[in-house]
Amino acid sequence: MRLTELHRTTGFRLATLFLVLFGVIAMLLFGYLYREITGFELERIDDWLIREHAELKREVPDELVARFEHQNQFDPRRQRPFGLFDASGQHLAGGYLGDQPTIPVFDKPFAMRLAILPGHPPGRCIAARVADNRIALQCQNTLELDHFDDELLRALLSTAMITLMTGLIGASLIGISAMRRLDAVTASIEEIVAGNLSRRLPVHSKRDDVDRLVGVVNGMLDEIERLMNEVKGVCDAIAHDLRTPLTRMLGGLERAQRRAKTEAEYRAAIDETILETSGLLRTFNALLRISEIESGVRRAGFTSVDLAAVADDVFEFYEPAAEEKQIAYELQRTVPGPLQIQGDPNLLFEALANLVENAIKFAPHGGAVHVTLWHDTRGAGVTVEDDGPGIARAERDAVLRRFYRGEASRHTPGSGLGLSLVAAVAGMHGMMLELHDADAGCKVSLFKPARSHLADNR
Structure with missing residues (x-):
């Protein structure tokens, strides 16, 4: 100027x-x-x-x-x-x-x-x-x-x-x-x-109204940079994770084209292709689900939800899977009565289901999975704990990113989108998702902070 x-x-x-x-x-x-x-x-x-x-x-x-x-x-x-x-x-x-x-x-x-x-x-x-x-x-x-x-x-x-x-x-x-x-x-x-x-906007030491505005803009730029890096990471992850199933599909079809001579062989090749395609569709559906949740379009339909009832439904839904692996599977309540919060019951069910499913998946055969409902000065929520390989402290932030798979889950079926979906549901509901230190295995809490919880009850 x-x-x-x-x-x-x-x-x-x-x-x-x-x-x-x-x-x-x-x-x-x-x-x-x-x-x-x-x-x-x-x-x-x-x-x-x-x-x-x-x-x-x-x-x-x-x-x-x-x-x-x-x-x-x-x-x-x-x-x-x-x-x-x-x-x-x-x-x-x-x-x-x-x-x-x-x-x-x-x-x-x-x-x-x-x-x-x-x-x-x-x-x-x-x-x-x-x-x-x-x-x-x-x-x-x-x-x-x-x-x-x-x-x-x-x-x-x-x-x-x-x-x-x-x-x-x-x-x-x-x-x-x-x-x-x-x-x-x-x-x-x-x-x-x-x-x-x-690059960030320069901040002076005056602490005036311009610096306040610059601070807000820099925070926005931090979020934009994080989102852009996340988008790039997601694109890279999609390219990496989809390349293997697509390669297997293409290889199976090429083998069927060269070798198959009977109807049974062609049917087997088609079944294998359908299985791979279904996996790809699940991955894309999970991505679309996360995007829908992060957009907040379903926030307008929030109602009063009993978190305890949702946890009961999730616990009951996964009892057969826990019995199949002979897991000591239990639900504990630290307080009686309902835990009312404002939210979408279907999304809360889906988030808790992902946590319980992961716990059962990574718990060893004959291990233990504990689901605890609690309400204290921090707020009201659910904690899921297992005695599996756990999540390293260095990976706790990374596991919330899409498609990230830790060392303990490299050889376990999945797309790496489960905890990303839980984090999106938590953000939509104003809830916190925390990964705690545990003596063995993994311990995850999904809860509504006390101040927000009280505001919802009013």
Whole structure:
């Protein structure tokens, strides 16, 4: 961004707006101070003139000349020239020499130029008619007051100009800082758009609203990068996992084409192909199922679900499979009564079924699988524990990814999508999926945190 575009930045505009508001307030304040200070000085002079005027009114007429001459002796600089004039306007006494000036008003203070003084300085005067049609004039030279007013006005204007210049410089610095931050953010975004998903928007140490927004955007970019990597991983996994069954299908069909001569041989080849195709369809259906769950479209149909009843159904459904492997299979309750949460009963059944199926699948012949319903300070949920090979700590995050198969499950039938589906159901329901340390085997908990659980019950 160029400096010519500085006025377009939000920081510069806000700083300028506040500068204008401050300038208006400062002008009103300066005007008030100027008016009050100058008005106070004028009021003080007028009060003095009115007191002198009142004393003059009480003076004996025959002593007026002596009074004016006495006052003149103590005012050699003519800062307070008094003058007594006869009916024709001729000077009789006092320091105001010359003929009587034009009197605009009597018995009230007024402003006029003091023509008897060099430069005709401004003054405040009061005039009165006294005995024998004489005119008494009392004045105060206000040149110093006017000079003070000029200096005060100059000081206020200088302060205003300095404030204006300082404000404009500050606004420019704020605008330039905003431009630099915007340029850095823009450059980062352009790099991200160009394909560098690991790039992040720069965060300053100011902890302001922009940094908060940048933090949210960086979090969004982290999620986008994770999803893109997951999509890439899923694509790679699909290509890898589908290559083997497709190769087997193609090889079986080619062998049937070359070798089969009887109907039974062709039927066997077709049965093998159907079996492989069914496996592929199950894999694709599982992927579509996970995508449907992650989209959240079924969240609108949530109802109150008894998690305990769902666990009972799952436990009963897998009893035959556990008996076939002679597994010690049991369901335990730590609390009586229902465990009500908001959710989709079919999806919760499917998630618990995957956990129990995995436990039975990986438990050794004659092993044990325990399903526990619990409700405590953490929340309400189900824990499934088996004594199989377990999941290594280093693989606990990876097993939730699609198509990932740990070392213990390499030679076990499956697509690696079971725990991914459970994680998707958990996320849709605001539940937690945790893999715990166990003395032997694997221990997995699916539960609703206490705060969310309480909110649902309300």
